Amino acid sequence: MNKIARLLTLAIGGFMTLGCEEIPPEITPCQTSRVVLVEEFTGIDCVNCPAGSVKLETLSSQNSGKIIVVGIHAGYFATNHNGFDLRCPDGENLESLYLGPVSGYPAASINRKVFEGESNVIADLTEWAGYIAAEFCDRPIAELSLTNTYDAGTRKASVTIDITPSSFFRGAVEEDLAVTIMLTESNIIGYQKTPSGPDPIYVHKHVLRDVLTDSYTGDILIPKGNALTAQQKVIADYSIPAGWNPDNCHAIAFIHYKSDDNKEIIQAVEAPIN
Numbered sequence: 001m002n003k004i005a006r007l008l009t010l011a012i013g014g015f016m017t018l019g020c021e022e023i024p025p026e027i028t029p030c031q032t033s034r035v036v037l038v039e040e041f042t043g044i045d046c047v048n049c050p051a052g053s054v055k056l057e058t059l060s061s062q063n064s065g066k067i068i069v070v071g072i073h074a075g076y077f078a079t080n081h082n083g084f085d086l087r088c089p090d091g092e093n094l095e096s097l098y099l100g101p102v103s104g105y106p107a108a109s110i111n112r113k114v115f116e117g118e119s120n121v122i123a124d125l126t127e128w129a130g131y132i133a134a135e136f137c138d139r140p141i142a143e144l145s146l147t148n149t150y151d152a153g154t155r156k157a158s159v160t161i162d163i164t165p166s167s168f169f170r171g172a173v174e175e176d177l178a179v180t181i182m183l184t185e186s187n188i189i190g191y192q193k194t195p196s197g198p199d200p201i202y203v204h205k206h207v208l209r210d211v212l213t214d215s216y217t218g219d220i221l222i223p224k225g226n227a228l229t230a231q232q233k234v235i236a237d238y239s240i241p242a243g244w245n246p247d248n249c250h251a252i253a254f255i256h257y258k259s260d261d262n263k264e265i266i267q268a269v270e271a272p273i274n
Contacts, residue, residue, distance in 0.1 A: 030133075030136045030137035032136060032137065032138065032139045032140070033139070033140060033143060033267075034066070034135060034136055034137075034138055034139065034140050034267065035065070035066055035067070035068060035140075035267060035268045035269065036066060036067050036068070036110065036111055036132050036135045036136065036268070037068050037070065037110075037111055037112075037252070037254050037265050037268040038056060038067060038068065038069050038070070038108050038109070038110055038128070038132070039070045039072055039094070039099065039108060039109040039112070040052060040053065040056060040069060040070065040071050040072065040106070040107075040108045040206070041072050041074060041075060041095055041100070041102045041105065041106075041107045041108065041109075041122070042071050042072065042073055042077070042078070042105065042106070043073050043074070043075060043076070043077025043078035043079065043105070044073070044077070044078065044079060044081055044084070044086060044190070044191050044192050044193065045077045045078070045079050045081075045193050046077035046105045046106070046193065047193045047194060047195055048105060048106055048195070049077065049105055049106050049192075050192065050194050050195075050202070051106065051125070051195075052105070052106025052107075052108065052125050053071070053106075053205065055106075055125060055128065055129075056069050056108075056128070057069075057205075059128070059129060059132060063132075063136075066136060067132060068252055068254075068268050068269075068270045069205075069206045070182060070184055070206055070208050070252060071184070071204065071205065071206040071207045071208060072091040072094060072095060072208045073086040073087045073088075073091060073207065073208070074087060074091045074092045074094065074095035074096070074100075074102075075095050075096075075100065075101065075102050075105070077105055078092075081190075081191040082191070084190040084191050086188070086190070086204060086207050088208060088209060088210055090208070090210060090211035090216040091208045093216050094211075094216060098216070098217055098263075099112065099120075099121055099122065099263070100122060102122055103122075104124065106124075106125045107122050107123065107124065107125075108122070108123055108125075108128060109121045109122055109123070110123055110128065110131040110132055110135060111135050111264060111265040112256060112263040112264055112265050113131075113135070113264045113265070115127070115131050115134070121263065139166065139168065140166060140266050140267035141165065141166050141168075141169040141228060141266055141267075142163050142164060142165050142166055142169070142228060142255060142266060142267055143163075143164050143166060143267060144161060144162065144163055144164075144253060144254075144255065144267050144268070144269040145161070145162045145164075145269065146159070146160070146161050146162075146251060146253050146269045146270070146271040147159075147160045147162075147271070148160075148251050148271050148272065148273050148274075150240075150246055150273050150274040152246070152274075154239075155239060155240045155242075155246065156237045156238060156239055156240070157237075157238045157240055157246070157249075157251075157273050157274075158234065158235065158236045158237060158238070159181055159212060159234070159235040159238070159251045159253070159273075160232065160233070160234045160235075161179060161181060161232065161233045161234075161253040161269070162230070162231075162232050163179070163221070163230060163231040163232070163233075163255060164230050165228045165229065165230065169228060171227075171228070172225050172226055172227050172228070173222050173223075173224060173225070173226060173227075173228055173257075174224065174257070174262075175224050175257035175258065175259045175262045176220045176222070176223055176224050176257065176258045176259060177220070177221050177222040177223075177224075177228070177255060177256075177257060177258070177266075178217070178218030178219055178220045178221060178255070178256055178257070178258040179213065179218060179219055179221055179231075179233050179253065179254070179255050179256075180211065180213050180216075180217075180218040180219070180253070180254055180256065181211070181212040181213050181233065181235055181251060181252070181253045182208060182210070182211050182212065182251070182252045182253075183208075183209045183210045183211075183212055183238075183249055183250070183251060183252075183273070184206050184207055184208055184209060184249065184250050184252060185207050185209050185244055185245065185248050185249045185250075186204075186205040186206055186207070186248045186250070187203060187204075187205065187245070187248045188203070188204040188205075188207055188248075189201055189202070189203060189204075190202065190204060192204065206250075209244060209249070212235045212238055212251070213233070213235070217258060218256060218258050219233070220258060221233070221255070224259075233253075240273070246273050246274040247272075247274050249272070249273040249274065250270050250271065250272050250273060251270070251271055251272075251273055252268065252269070252270045253268070253269050253270075254266075254267065254268035254269070255267055
């Protein structure tokens with residue numbers, strides 16, 4: 001266990017163990033509005049990845065509304081099984097070119113932050129709970145609101161993200177500030193390897209379907225050194241492809257720094273498309 005996890009154990013009781021059972025982190029006493037984005041790297045041929053998904057479901061249920069999960073099918077365990085394929089180009093680029101590459105699974109990026117003791121933003125499953133708990137304590141310098149509309153007749157969706165500076169923050173942004181908007185789909189039934197064997201009716205959740213912003217690495221809103229001001233980003237008339245269920249789709253938006261050395265996510269928000 002690294003230094004930050006030990007500190008969290010003493011400070012907030014977020015990484016306690018009883019026997020072999022890990023107790024999920026609690027928000028108290030860190031009562032901030034911070035929402036943590038977890039980008040989980042996975043694949044249908046990854047036997048151990050379902051355990052990571054279960055862990056994130058548990059942490060999310062214990063911290064309602066405070067954790068957003070995106071399942072990115074990319075890397076050597078993400079394959080095509082008899083036509084069932086959950087990869088998307090933006091997800092593969094995020095894994096191979098921007099956040100990864102990922103060398104071991106299950107793996108996840110927690111707010112795209114390089115935590116103490118880590119060499120990059122990719123963290124092992126054993127560290128997720130402590131890192132998420134640490135992020136709960138960091139007040140965001142801006143708040144987000146997300147408004148979605150969907151036309152069932154045309155299958156077109158529009159997404160509007162509004163960014164409002166937090167009242168305590170009056171300075172300039174330390175790096176280029178960008179926004180990324182993603183589309184995920186849950187309750188996709190299909191193949192998945194598990195420790196007990198292949199499961200042809202596994203329920204895949206939070207699957208990244210597409211990045212809606214112009215760049216998969218995010219669109220810059222405010223250049224480095226400029227004051228943080230209210231901003232709005234609109235994605236209009238995005239066509240939901242046939243085969244995707246709009247009732248199971250969510251838009252996820254987050255603001256983040258965008259530089260070679262700092263990709264940290266400041267705040268995130270999620271809302272259903274339909």
